[in-house]
Amino acid sequence: MLESSSVNCVIYHADCTDGFGSAYAAWKLLGNRAEYHACKHGQTPPDVKDKVVIIQPFGRGINHVDNTFVDSTGRSIEYKDLKSIIITEIESYYLKFKNENCSFLKRWPSKYDLAAWHVILKKQGHQNPHIHPSGWLSGVIYLKVVPSFKKNEGAIEFSLNGEKYYDAESPKVLHLPKTGDIVIFPSSLHHRTIPFSADTDRISIAFDLVPNLKKGL
Numbered sequence: 001m002l003e004s005s006s007v008n009c010v011i012y013h014a015d016c017t018d019g020f021g022s023a024y025a026a027w028k029l030l031g032n033r034a035e036y037h038a039c040k041h042g043q044t045p046p047d048v049k050d051k052v053v054i055i056q057p058f059g060r061g062i063n064h065v066d067n068t069f070v071d072s073t074g075r076s077i078e079y080k081d082l083k084s085i086i087i088t089e090i091e092s093y094y095l096k097f098k099n100e101n102c103s104f105l106k107r108w109p110s111k112y113d114l115a116a117w118h119v120i121l122k123k124q125g126h127q128n129p130h131i132h133p134s135g136w137l138s139g140v141i142y143l144k145v146v147p148s149f150k151k152n153e154g155a156i157e158f159s160l161n162g163e164k165y166y167d168a169e170s171p172k173v174l175h176l177p178k179t180g181d182i183v184i185f186p187s188s189l190h191h192r193t194i195p196f197s198a199d200t201d202r203i204s205i206a207f208d209l210v211p212n213l214k215k216g217l
Contacts, residue, residue, distance in 0.1 A: 007034055009051035014038035021133060025163075026054065082141075085182075086114060086207050090137060093184050104186055109136055109211035116207040125202065126195040129162050135187030135208030142177040144203040146196045152176060153196040156183065162190045177204075 010026045013019025015038075023036055037046045098105055115135075121127075132138045146154040152174055159172040174194075175183055185191065187208060196202065 006052045009053040010036045011055045014040045111212040113210045113212050119204050121202040123199050124195050127193045129190045129192040132187040137209040138187040139184040141205040142181045146198045146202045152194050155194045158191050
C-alpha cells in the first residue's frame with residue numbers, strides 16, 4: 001500500500017470546488033514536500049517522471065464521453081445508455097421518497113447536471129470516509145465486485161463518521177454489493193469502502209446529481 005510520506009506530487013481537478021478541497025486536504029497532510037498541479041480533462045498532464053503521484057478524484061459529465069464499458073456478461077454498455085440508467089434510477093428514487101417530510105426532498109433541485117467517474121480498487125484498496133460536497137444525490141453502479149473472504153470485505157459503509165467527527169456508537173449501515181447493484185444515497189452522508197484481500201479489481205461507476213444553480217433550484 002502506498003505510504004503518504006512517499007508522495008511528492010498531487011494532481012487535482014482545476015476550476016472545481018471538489019478539486020480545490022481535495023488539494024487542500026492533501027496539502028494539510030503533505031504540506032510543501034509535494035508539488036501540486038491543477039489539471040482539466042483533455043489537458044496535457046505534467047511531467048511526473050520519478051515522482052510518487054496521487055490523483056485526486058476527477059468528476060466528468062457522462063454526456064461528454066463516448067467510450068464504452070463491458071459488464072460481467074461481456075455485453076458492451078455505452079455511456080449514453082449508462083446516463084439513461086442513472087437518470088431513471090434518480091427519478092425512481094425521488095418518486096419513492098418525495099412525500100417524506102424533510103428538506104432534502106422538499107428542496108429537490110429542479111435543474112441539475114450529472115457527473116460520473118470510474119473507480120478501480122485493487123487488493124487492499126479502500127476509500128476513507130468522505131462526502132461529495134458539490135452533490136445533492138450520489139450513487140454507485142457496481143460493474144465488478146470482489147469475493148469477501150473475511151467479514152464485509154469490499155463493502156460500502158454509511159455512517160455519520162467523517163474526518164473531523166467519530167463516534168464508535170453512532171449508527172452504521174453496510175452493504176455488500178453484487179455485480180449490477182445500484183446504490184443511491186444523499187451526497188452529504190459519509191461513506192467509505194472496506195479493504196479487501198482478494199487479488200483482483202473492484203470496479204464501479206460513481207455519480208453525482210449536482211444542482212445547477214445557474215438554472216435555479
